[in-house]
Amino acid sequence: MHAIDKSIPAVQESHCGETAVLVRFNPAQTDWNQLRETLAHLPAVDARSTNDxxxxxxxxxxxxxxxxxxxxxxxxxxxxxxxxxxxxxxxxxxxxxxxxxxxxxxxxxxxxxxxxxxxxxxxxxxxxxxxxxxxxxxxxxxxxxxxxxxxxxxxxxxxxxxxxxxxxxxxxxxxxx
CATH class of the missing domain: 2.40.100.10 (Cyclophilin-like)
Incomplete structure (x- = not known):
């Protein structure tokens, strides 16, 4: 989730839950539809792929x-x-x-x-x-x-x-x- 924060300038913070994601963004930099489109095109990351x-x-x-x-x-x-x-x-x-x-x-x-x-x-x-x-x-x-x-x-x-x-x-x- 922290990759979202760093990869999209309008995103101020993101937080994942078990079945949902909260994304707080600056509406002066983007609107919801544009942000949703940007998020939809991010590469999928499987959190289970970590070796930690x-x-x-x-x-x-x-x-x-x-x-x-x-x-x-x-x-x-x-x-x-x-x-x-x-x-x-x-x-x-x-x-x-x-x-x-x-x-x-x-x-x-x-x-x-x-x-x-x-x-x-x-x-x-x-x-x-x-x-x-x-x-x-x-x-x-x-x-x-x-x-x-x-x-x-x-x-x-x-x-x-x-x-x-x-x-x-x-x-x-x-x-x-």
């Missing part, structure tokens, strides 16, 4: 781990094994700076968001909800199921780029022992 692989160490000590195992019909060890055997891909970011929505969660771990969200999830919390996996980059409210904790600095505004996990990046989790 990030491995994050996790302590599987989350307060919902036992409940996730029970809901999924697995033991805690099986949940950890399935989770660490999966290669995830960052689909998009959002919610808060550095919060990356990871696709690839095994279907047996798909659970709806919690009925009652928590008012504060600690930074570094590894969590799942629906078909997503994520690590909370900062403390915030949240309704996802907590599997563990990760010490990686996921967002630093003084780093370039500030987000550690960017769309297209592959992510593996490794159990810290």
């Amino acid at each position: 692989l990030m491995t994050l160490r996790v302590r599987y000590d989350g307060e919902d781990l036992a409940a996730v195992a029970s809901s999924s019909g697995m033991s805690i060890d099986e949940v950890i094994t399935r989770h660490t055997a999966t290669t995830f891909r960052v689909a998009f970011d959002g919610f808060s700076p550095g919060f990356a929505y990871l696709l690839g969660l095994p279907p047996e771990l798909h659970l709806p968001r919690r009925q009652t969200p928590r008012t504060r999830i600690p930074a570094g919390s590894l969590a799942i909800a629906a078909h997503y996996c994520a690590v909370y980059p900062s403390a915030s409210p949240g309704g996802w199921h907590l599997l563990g904790t990760c010490n990686a600095e996921l967002f630093n505004p003084h780093r370039n780029p500030p987000a550690l996990l960017r769309p297209g990046t592959y992510v593996r989790f490794e159990a810290a022992r």
Whole structure:
């Protein structure tokens, strides 16, 4: 998506979601029809073609781990094994700076968001909800199921780029022992 920002002068910013793209542009430089035509002729880029692989160490000590195992019909060890055997891909970011929505969660771990969200999830919390996996980059409210904790600095505004996990990046989790 960042290639759009750089390749079309009128584009001020672009942001991808799972099924849509937001493009903010300067209407003094182009109109919507012209921009849409320009975007339609950009070469297709497959975000999955990146070779970037990030491995994050996790302590599987989350307060919902036992409940996730029970809901999924697995033991805690099986949940950890399935989770660490999966290669995830960052689909998009959002919610808060550095919060990356990871696709690839095994279907047996798909659970709806919690009925009652928590008012504060600690930074570094590894969590799942629906078909997503994520690590909370900062403390915030949240309704996802907590599997563990990760010490990686996921967002630093003084780093370039500030987000550690960017769309297209592959992510593996490794159990810290």
